[in-house]
Amino acid sequence: xVVFAGQGDARRSMALxxxxxxxxxxxxxxxxxxxxxxxxxxxxxIADTDGIGALSMRAVGEKLGRTAMALYTYVPSKSELVDLxxxxxxxEQPTEYDLGPGWRAALTLRANDTWDFYLRHPWVLQxxxxxxxxxxxxxxxxxxxxxxxxxxxxxxxxxxQLTGALYQFIRGVAQTLAEATYAVRAxxxxxxxxxxxxxxxxAEVAPDFAERYPTMAALSAADSSGxxxxxxxxxxxxxxxxxxAGLAVFLDGIEQAxxxxx
Amino acid sequence: xVVFAGQGDARRSMALxxxxxxxxxxxxxxxxxxxxxxxxxxxxxIADTDGIGALSMRAVGEKLGRTAMALYTYVPSKSELVDLxxxxxxxEQPTEYDLGPGWRAALTLRANDTWDFYLRHPWVLQxxxxxxxxxxxxxxxxxxxxxxxxxxxxxxxxxxQLTGALYQFIRGVAQTLAEATYAVRAxxxxxxxxxxxxxxxxAEVAPDFAERYPTMAALSAADSSGxxxxxxxxxxxxxxxxxxAGLAVFLDGIEQAxxxxx
DNA sequence: CCACAGTACTTTATGCTGTAAGGAGTTGCA
DNA sequence: TGCAACTCCTTACAGCATAAAGTACTGTGG
Numbered sequence: 001x002v003v004f005a006g007q008g009d010a011r012r013s014m015a016l017x018x019x020x021x022x023x024x025x026x027x028x029x030x031x032x033x034x035x036x037x038x039x040x041x042x043x044x045x046i047a048d049t050d051g052i053g054a055l056s057m058r059a060v061g062e063k064l065g066r067t068a069m070a071l072y073t074y075v076p077s078k079s080e081l082v083d084l085x086x087x088x089x090x091x092e093q094p095t096e097y098d099l100g101p102g103w104r105a106a107l108t109l110r111a112n113d114t115w116d117f118y119l120r121h122p123w124v125l126q127x128x129x130x131x132x133x134x135x136x137x138x139x140x141x142x143x144x145x146x147x148x149x150x151x152x153x154x155x156x157x158x159x160x161q162l163t164g165a166l167y168q169f170i171r172g173v174a175q176t177l178a179e180a181t182y183a184v185r186a187x188x189x190x191x192x193x194x195x196x197x198x199x200x201x202x203a204e205v206a207p208d209f210a211e212r213y214p215t216m217a218a219l220s221a222a223d224s225s226g227x228x229x230x231x232x233x234x235x236x237x238x239x240x241x242x243x244x245a246g247l248a249v250f251l252d253g254i255e256q257a258x259x260x261x262x
Numbered sequence: 263x264v265v266f267a268g269q270g271d272a273r274r275s276m277a278l279x280x281x282x283x284x285x286x287x288x289x290x291x292x293x294x295x296x297x298x299x300x301x302x303x304x305x306x307x308i309a310d311t312d313g314i315g316a317l318s319m320r321a322v323g324e325k326l327g328r329t330a331m332a333l334y335t336y337v338p339s340k341s342e343l344v345d346l347x348x349x350x351x352x353x354e355q356p357t358e359y360d361l362g363p364g365w366r367a368a369l370t371l372r373a374n375d376t377w378d379f380y381l382r383h384p385w386v387l388q389x390x391x392x393x394x395x396x397x398x399x400x401x402x403x404x405x406x407x408x409x410x411x412x413x414x415x416x417x418x419x420x421x422x423q424l425t426g427a428l429y430q431f432i433r434g435v436a437q438t439l440a441e442a443t444y445a446v447r448a449x450x451x452x453x454x455x456x457x458x459x460x461x462x463x464x465a466e467v468a469p470d471f472a473e474r475y476p477t478m479a480a481l482s483a484a485d486s487s488g489x490x491x492x493x494x495x496x497x498x499x500x501x502x503x504x505x506x507a508g509l510a511v512f513l514d515g516i517e518q519a520x521x522x523x524x
Numbered sequence: 525c526c527a528c529a530g531t532a533c534t535t536t537a538t539g540c541t542g543t544a545a546g547g548a549g550t551t552g553c554a
Numbered sequence: 555t556g557c558a559a560c561t562c563c564t565t566a567c568a569g570c571a572t573a574a575a576g577t578a579c580t581g582t583g584g
């Protein structure tokens with residue numbers, strides 16, 4: 001068997017994720033004052049309210065009346081803690097969707113649930129997807145969406161691709177909204193305040209805006225759903241709207257793929 | 263890591279972005295040994311190869327034979343530097359697309375160019391979209407895509423929503439691929455090595471995998487486009503494929519919207 | 525009962541980060 | 555020549571993850 005560098009660490013974090021740490025009741029030394037779940041809960045609370053930027057080992061320790069170093073008794077490192085936060089939080093998402101009313105209804109519900117989940121835990125969108133931690137709830141999340149997508153009757157390859165595409169679309173849109181939420185908290189400035197401040201400066205620095213960007217100017221004028229002064233807001237229009245419209249178009253596209261298999 | 267745009271001296275950073283800094287040839291004191299563009303170019307080089315995590319004022323200064331503090335003569339802060347990097351880099355993207363062959367051909371080209379752009383500059387995906395810097399090339403990028411989307415004949419509101427949705431979809435998918443690129447460089451471990459190491463551990467820790475996640479197991483077995491041992495790879499299948507498939511479905515959905523206006 | 529080993533937790537230290545403050549040296553103009 | 559403005563440097567500070575070492579506690583074997 002080939003042994004890869006760092007596999008020992010990886011094995012421990014896998015055990016933590018899948019909650020298969022060995023029993024340790026009869027050991028010498030002081031009793032444990034904390035446990036992994038308590039630490040994870042405290043960390044999630046910090047991340048929920050102040051973003052992953054505010055998540056430090058010191059902050060978590062302080063919240064639990066310990067120093068930062070005390071946490072290392074329970075968790076190998078910060079990145080493992082984040083993996084645990086991620087997987088434990090994913091457990092909140094529903095796993096059962098009624099396929100009776102058809103795949104489209106179920107997939108719409110699922111997408112909306114995912115959307116709401118990201119708004120509840122915006123920091124989740126800042127966790128890298130490149131090397132997933134492979135915890136039980138990450139798999140469960142994927143399994144749930146796949147089960148719905150299979151009901152489209154599309155071939156396995158398409159099911160995989162479109163599940164990924166839908167997932168990334170939702171992530172992308174939610175990320176912008178999540179970052180905006182944190183920006184408001186971090187700067188103490190609402191989007192509206194920020195926009196009106198920038199609008200004025202933009203006019204100063206780019207007086208030829210309408211000639212430079214004619215399509216945008218024309219669209220802003222024609223799009224009555226926004227304020228009259230509509231150059232800057234063009235980037236900022238309701239993200240929820242973007243989500244709903246994009247999702248509808250994507251689902252229409254899937255219907256198309258079902259009707260006319262390539 | 264997500265980098266937020268700066269909120270310091272907004273007026274000064276706007277002037278920098280729009281290159282409207284006042285002329286300064288006849289001033290006392292030593293000649294300037296650097297300039298903003300040189301600094302931005304050095305910073306982009308660092309971010310391109312090692313990610314935005316490796317971008318520090320010290321690193322940029324060193325690359326130019328200066329200390330970190332020397333940069334503050336030219337740039338108000340790191341976050342303003344990132345704004346400048348972002349806008350200057352966006353200038354690489356094409357702005358002209360032939361609408362002769364129709365909107366779908368143009369939008370496909372545009373999406374592919376954007377995709378390639380993100381692969382060339384993965385760090386761009388780590389720059390927060392919440393409070394955009396509002397530089398000239400950010401607007402130009404939006405203008406270009408809008409011009410194509412307008413050719414669909416859809417109403418202004420839909421043009422705005424679907425442009426945003428398409429943009430976020432591409433960003434989402436590219437982000438995963440970009441993070442994977444950095445992960446390989448940071449860990450010195452290819453995705454394949456990483457996968458086979460984790461596959462074994464997963465089997466140890468979750469021997470009941472197939473019963474727990476039956477849909478995934480069935481799909482893995484049926485999806486002949488991947489390796490036989492196909493549980494873990496399910497998350498990791500070619501991201502480029504996800505991009506192409508998702509894009510096609512999205513464009514199909516737009517065609518549907520054109521044919522049957524709601 | 526005592527020595528020891530293993531544990532929980534703390535303190536201290538290292539090398540990073542952005543950037544504030546102050547100082548040294550250079551230059552153009554009055 | 556003196557001064558003011560300027561570039562760039564050194565130093566300093568707070569905050570970060572975490573390595574290393576120290577302290578206090580507790581169960582077990584002798």
